[in-house]
Amino acid sequence: MIPDTRIAVIGLGLMGGSIARALHARGVRVLGYDRDGTQLDAAVREGIVHEPLDGELAGLATAEVVVLALPVDATIAILPCVASRLGDTRLVMDLGSTKRSIVAAAEAAGIGGRYVGAHPLTGSHRSGWGASRASLFEDARIFLCPTPSTTVGTLELAESLWRELRAGVEVLDAAEHDEQMAWRSHLPHLVSSALAVTLRDAGVRRSALGPGGRDMTRLAGGSPTMWHPIVRDNATAIAEALAAYEERIHAVRMALVAGDAAAARGFIESAATWFDGEPERVLTRTTL
Amino acid sequence: MIPDTRIAVIGLGLMGGSIARALHARGVRVLGYDRDGTQLDAAVREGIVHEPLDGELAGLATAEVVVLALPVDATIAILPCVASRLGDTRLVMDLGSTKRSIVAAAEAAGIGGRYVGAHPLTGSHRSGWGASRASLFEDARIFLCPTPSTTVGTLELAESLWRELRAGVEVLDAAEHDEQMAWRSHLPHLVSSALAVTLRDAGVRRSALGPGGRDMTRLAGGSPTMWHPIVRDNATAIAEALAAYEERIHAVRMALVAGDAAAARGFIESAATWFDGEPERVLTRTTL
Numbered sequence: 001m002i003p004d005t006r007i008a009v010i011g012l013g014l015m016g017g018s019i020a021r022a023l024h025a026r027g028v029r030v031l032g033y034d035r036d037g038t039q040l041d042a043a044v045r046e047g048i049v050h051e052p053l054d055g056e057l058a059g060l061a062t063a064e065v066v067v068l069a070l071p072v073d074a075t076i077a078i079l080p081c082v083a084s085r086l087g088d089t090r091l092v093m094d095l096g097s098t099k100r101s102i103v104a105a106a107e108a109a110g111i112g113g114r115y116v117g118a119h120p121l122t123g124s125h126r127s128g129w130g131a132s133r134a135s136l137f138e139d140a141r142i143f144l145c146p147t148p149s150t151t152v153g154t155l156e157l158a159e160s161l162w163r164e165l166r167a168g169v170e171v172l173d174a175a176e177h178d179e180q181m182a183w184r185s186h187l188p189h190l191v192s193s194a195l196a197v198t199l200r201d202a203g204v205r206r207s208a209l210g211p212g213g214r215d216m217t218r219l220a221g222g223s224p225t226m227w228h229p230i231v232r233d234n235a236t237a238i239a240e241a242l243a244a245y246e247e248r249i250h251a252v253r254m255a256l257v258a259g260d261a262a263a264a265r266g267f268i269e270s271a272a273t274w275f276d277g278e279p280e281r282v283l284t285r286t287t288l
Numbered sequence: 289m290i291p292d293t294r295i296a297v298i299g300l301g302l303m304g305g306s307i308a309r310a311l312h313a314r315g316v317r318v319l320g321y322d323r324d325g326t327q328l329d330a331a332v333r334e335g336i337v338h339e340p341l342d343g344e345l346a347g348l349a350t351a352e353v354v355v356l357a358l359p360v361d362a363t364i365a366i367l368p369c370v371a372s373r374l375g376d377t378r379l380v381m382d383l384g385s386t387k388r389s390i391v392a393a394a395e396a397a398g399i400g401g402r403y404v405g406a407h408p409l410t411g412s413h414r415s416g417w418g419a420s421r422a423s424l425f426e427d428a429r430i431f432l433c434p435t436p437s438t439t440v441g442t443l444e445l446a447e448s449l450w451r452e453l454r455a456g457v458e459v460l461d462a463a464e465h466d467e468q469m470a471w472r473s474h475l476p477h478l479v480s481s482a483l484a485v486t487l488r489d490a491g492v493r494r495s496a497l498g499p500g501g502r503d504m505t506r507l508a509g510g511s512p513t514m515w516h517p518i519v520r521d522n523a524t525a526i527a528e529a530l531a532a533y534e535e536r537i538h539a540v541r542m543a544l545v546a547g548d549a550a551a552a553r554g555f556i557e558s559a560a561t562w563f564d565g566e567p568e569r570v571l572t573r574t575t576l
Contacts, residue, residue, distance in 0.1 A: 121498035125563070141498070183490045184497055188504040191483050193559035194536040195476060200562040201532065202471045207565075209472055210409035210429070215503045216476040221563030228553045235544040235552075242541040244489065248482040249537060253530040256523040264523075265516045271481035274488040275413070275509030277495075 003027035008053065008063035010078070012039045013223075014124055015095045016069025017048075017132025022165050024048045025134050031063055039129040061087035065161065068094040073229035076105045083109040091157045093118045097181065097226075098233040099145040099174040112147035116158040117174060119143040120167065121185065125221035137167040145174035182237035186230060187245060189219045190238065196220035291315035296341065296351035298366070300327045301511075302412055303383045304357025305336075305420025310453045312336045313422050319351055327417040349375035353449065356382040361517040364393045371397040379445045381406045385469065385514075386521040387433040387462040400435035404446040405462060407431040408455065409473065413509035425455040433462035470525035474518060475533060477507045478526065484508035 008031035009020045020030050020043060032049030034040040043049040053059045060066060066082060066089055068075050075094045079102075082092065092115045096102050099117040106115035122140035124131055142162045146155055155171070162169050172180075196217050199206075206217055231238060248267075255263035296319035297308045308318050308331060320337030322328040331337040341347045348354055354370060354377055356363050363382045367390075370380065380403045384390050387405040394403035410428035412419055430450045434443055443459070450457050460468075484505045487494075494505055519526060536555075543551035 123498070123500065180492075183487060183492050184501060187486070188483060188497070188501040190540055191479060191537075192500075192504060193556055194533060194540060195479050196559035196562045197555065198475070198529070198533045198536050199471060200558065202529070204468075204471050205565070206563060209476070210411070212411065212480075212507045213472060213476040215506060216480060217563060218503060219500045220559040222560065224553065224557045224560050228549075228556050231544065231552055231556065232549055235547065239541050239544040241486070241490070242537060242544070245482060245486045246534065246537045246541060248486050249479075249530060249534045252478055252482060253527050253534060256519065256527040256530070259523065261516075261520055264519055265512065267485065268481055268516050268519065269512045270488065271484035271508040272510065272512050274484045275494060275505060277493070 004029060005065065006031060006063045007065040007067065008032070008060055009049075009067045009069060010034075010053075010057070010082070011069035011074075012043050012049070012129050012132070013069060014127045014131045014136070015120065016067065017043065017129045018134065018136035019067055019069065019095070019165070020048050021132055021134035022137060024050075026164060031059055033057065034129070042129050057081065057085045060085040060089070064088070064090050065157070066092045068092070068096075070094070070096070071226050071229045072096040072098050072102065072233050075102055079105045079109045079111075083111045086111065086114075090114060091116065091154055091161075093158055093161075095120060097185065097230045098178050099143070100178045101233050103145055103147040103174045107147045107149060112149035113151050114154050115147050116150055116155055117145040117147075118158065118162070119145070119177065119181070123222075125218050127223040127226065137162070137165045140167045142167045142169050143177050144169055144171045145177050146171070147174075178234050179237050182234055182241045186234055186238045187241040189222065189227065190231070190242065191245065192217055192219035292317060293353065294319060294351045295353040295355065296320070296348055297337075297355045297357060298322075298341075298345070298370070299357035299362075300331050300337070300417050300420070301357060302415050302419045302424070303408065304355065305331065305417045306422065306424035307355055307357065307383070307453070308336050309420060309422035310425060312338075314452060319347055321345060322417070330417050345369065345373045348373040348377070352376070352378050353445070354380045356380070356384075358382070358384070359514050359517045360384040360386050360390065360521050363390055367393045367397045367399075371399045374399065374402075378402060379404065379442055379449075381446055381449075383408060385473065385518045387431070387465045389521050391433055391435045391462045395435045395437065400437035401439050402442050403435050404438055404443055405433040405435075405465075406446065406450070407433070407465065407469070411510075413506050415511040415514065425450070425453045428455045430455045430457050431465050432457055432459045433465050434459070435462075466522050467525050470522055470529045474522055474526045475529040477510065477515065478519070478530065479533065480505055480507035 006029045009016045010033050012034040024030050030049050031051045033053040044052050075096050103117045120140050120142050159169050252267050294317045297304045298321050300322040312318050318337050319339045321341040332340050363384050391405045408428050408430050447457050540555050
């Protein structure tokens with residue numbers, strides 16, 4: 001595809017800005033919109049967005065591909081409008097971190113055939129156009145989740161686009177994706193947020209931490225506008241992951257309170273063994 | 289001090305190896321010992337350790353400074369032997385992550401006057417001589433904890449040594465140090481370990497995580513030989529920090545289960561606000 005293709009990017013934050021930059025670098029004609037006029041202006045001024053769209057999104061009719069790079073809730077809210085604006089568009093794709101509700105909304109909006117949900121498993125605690133970079137997706141893992149009616153050609157187009165950006169692609173059922181992300185992405189995020197809030201309550205500032213502690217609280221800095229809708233959308237699966245995690249925290253606390261050195265040592269060793277990628281033991285629970 | 293000073297380093301892992309390299313680079317005559325002969329051989333072969341010591345540590349008598357870079361429990365165990373080997377040694381210093389028990393053991397061994405406990409708030413999930421590097425302590429924060437009888441000259445010598453290595457020095461009472469580290473260092477470590485064990489149980493490998501999840505599980509890879517003695521030595525304070533953390537995890541889980549969007553959003557926003565270093569709110573708890 002690429003050179004001279006017309007691709008519209010709605011939302012020019014970290015994700016949308018990065019895909020706009022990566023596409024621009026490959027000769028794509030980038031149509032862009034952000035409800036924050038200063039971000040849109042910056043993208044035009046830098047020459048990354050060639051055609052700014054207005055809030056009515058009328059210009060979408062001329063785009064071959066539409067990328068929605070918005071929070072999960074905003075993506076769902078905008079889908080009917082986007083559907084009504086499409087022309088001969090071959091692919092509509094969002095970049096949200098949950099996929100089940102979104103692909104259902106695309107199907108309900110009548111554009112399931114040319115829709116693919118995408119989730120780049122990458123990101124940053126930083127957000128906005130200023131944090132975007134053309135290389136964000138290189139070597140990143142991208143999950144692609146079809147709707148019930150996504151056509152083979154649509155999925156192939158989405159795959160080729162991400163491969164062009166040098167990302168690794170994995171096709172996954174949307175519900176399975178959300179279930180897995182509860183453990184692989186959303187749990188680590190909330191674990192970091194809970195550590196941040198605990199330290200705040202204890203009067204510890206982030207600057208008082210060492211390099212390890214700063215790593216552990218980096219995700220907590222992620223944009224609440226992005227993260228609250230993710231957590232809300234995937235609450236049931238996340239609550240299950242949190243329950244398993246809470247049990248582990250409780251167990252190690254009890255081991256320390258009881259002076260159970262063997263249990264504490266076993267816990268620390270299990271974690272290090274998993275980290276080292278040694279053969280996994282017989283699992284006591286196999287939630288996934 | 290530095291050029292031609294004779295400094296003995298006992299334990300040539302990440303911390304001991306790094307201080308040996310940094311001292312060697314400044315013209316210090318490094319005496320070294322590691323009970324693992326291959327690590328000691330490597331340090332001698334690389335020309336970092338100029339005089340290997342044997343297991344009897346008889347050569348310590350000629351050292352002006354002795355640095356113990358061992359796990360917390362091994363430090364306490366070796367102190368009586370070290371005390372019996374000293375000559376005109378002006379400073380003995382350990383690098384353990386807890387300090388209360390160690391400075392008490394130094395005092396009990398009769399070397400409190402020339403002893404200072406040191407804790408570099410830096411490190412790595414990697415361990416051993418192979419992970420050591422001369423720059424480890426540059427811009428790092430080093431806590432120095434005197435014994436009840438540490439002399440002013442001893443503390444000054446320790447401070448000047450760390451400043452020479454370009455570290456920032458903070459003098460702190462040993463009990464206060466351990467209390468603070470329960471929150472600032474040990475809690476983040478166990479939060480990471482618990483995440484690792486939870487993911488293991490869910491069948492998730494570390495390679496399945498994104499960059500954020502990998503950051504969140506890096507500390508879990510720390511050496512159990514180092515970490516279990518730390519956790520054991522500071523169990524009471526760590527259990528208190530874990531209790532506060534467990535409450536937070538429980539509260540966010542309950543918010544998700546109850547569909548309490550305002551509580552979930554407030555939690556995520558609080559974490560991000562702390563991260564951004566905005567003015568802190570009135571604290572509901574002030575454990576520190």
